[in-house]
Every structure is written in C-alpha cells, then in structure tokens.
Amino acid sequence: MVCLDKQVCFSVYALSRQINQRYRPILDELDITYPQYLVLLILWEHQKHSVNQLGERLYLDSGTLTPMLKRLEQKGLIKRTRSTADERVVEISLTKEGKQLREPACAVPQKFLASLNISPEELVQLHHTINKILDLTKNLK
Known part of the structure; x- marks a missing residue:
C-alpha cells in the first residue's frame, strides 16, 4: 500500500519547506529571499557568472532566474551586463553594495543551525547524502 508517510519525496519536500521557513526571518534582516541568498553566495565566491552558469549551479531555468536577478539588480546588489566576447551571454556580477552584504551574511549559517x-555532525551527514543523490541525478540526464 502506498502511503504519504512512507514517501521519501514527501519528506524531502516537507524538509525543503521547513528550511525555507527557518531561513526567512534570518534573511529578512538582510532584505533578501532564500533564492537571492543562493545567487549571492555563488557571486561572493566567484565574482562573476553568466545567467546560464547560475542556472546550472542552482538547478533553475532562465525563466525563474531572470526575474530574481532583475529584483537583485533593482535592490542595487548585482549588475547585469552583456559579455564583450558574446553579446548573447548576460554576465552577473556584484555591485559595491552586494559585496558589502557579504559580511553580515556570514552570520546566516550559524543563525540557521541555531x-x-x-x-552539526548530523547536518553534515544529511548534506553528504543529499549531494550524493543530486550527483546521481545529474549523471542520469
């Protein structure tokens, strides 16, 4: 018999919603959403990415990503520019304000864990298991 409580996909879905709810008040202090936080994490690490590269890293299509990037640009945290090598490519980089947000954002993981x-060990194990599944699903495409 198929039952909701036995479905791994439901547990993952419910956990995702719970994680977003726990992040919301922490990120509200920075005036950003969880998906915007993820974009900023990538840019704080790599400075510049194309829209396509961001989409691949975040498992998002451009139809979802583009409006979010426009909102980040309106907030003055990123800038979008056409690549000089290929004008079809839109490159995303941080503004001065976006770079300055990194320092207060450093407290986000500790606040979330709290x-x-x-x-922390259980969280590391969960992270490892999730990444293993994600890697397997990438290889199936």
Missing part, C-alpha cells in the same frame, strides 16, 4: 535541534 534554529534547528540537530547536531
């Missing part, structure tokens, strides 16, 4: 009733 909101959970789970050990």
Whole structure:
C-alpha cells in the first residue's frame, strides 16, 4: 500500500519547506529571499557568472532566474551586463553594495543551525547524502 508517510519525496519536500521557513526571518534582516541568498553566495565566491552558469549551479531555468536577478539588480546588489566576447551571454556580477552584504551574511549559517535541534555532525551527514543523490541525478540526464 502506498502511503504519504512512507514517501521519501514527501519528506524531502516537507524538509525543503521547513528550511525555507527557518531561513526567512534570518534573511529578512538582510532584505533578501532564500533564492537571492543562493545567487549571492555563488557571486561572493566567484565574482562573476553568466545567467546560464547560475542556472546550472542552482538547478533553475532562465525563466525563474531572470526575474530574481532583475529584483537583485533593482535592490542595487548585482549588475547585469552583456559579455564583450558574446553579446548573447548576460554576465552577473556584484555591485559595491552586494559585496558589502557579504559580511553580515556570514552570520546566516550559524543563525540557521541555531534554529534547528540537530547536531552539526548530523547536518553534515544529511548534506553528504543529499549531494550524493543530486550527483546521481545529474549523471542520469
């Protein structure tokens, strides 16, 4: 018999929603959403990415990503420019304000972990398992 409580996909879905709810008040302090936070994490690490590269890293299509990038640009955190090598490519980079947001954002992971009733070791194990599944699904495409 198929039952909701036995479905791994439901547990992952419910966990995703719970994680977003726990991040929301933390990221509200920075005036960004969780998906915007993920874009900024990539840019703080690599400075510049194309829209396509961001989409691949975040598992998002351009139809979802483009409006989010426009909002980040309106907030003054990123800038979008056409590549000089290929004008079809839109490159995303941080503005001065976007770079300055990195320091207060450094507290986000600690605040998130504090909101959970789970050990750092358990979280690392969960992260490892999730990445293993994601890697397997990438290879199936």
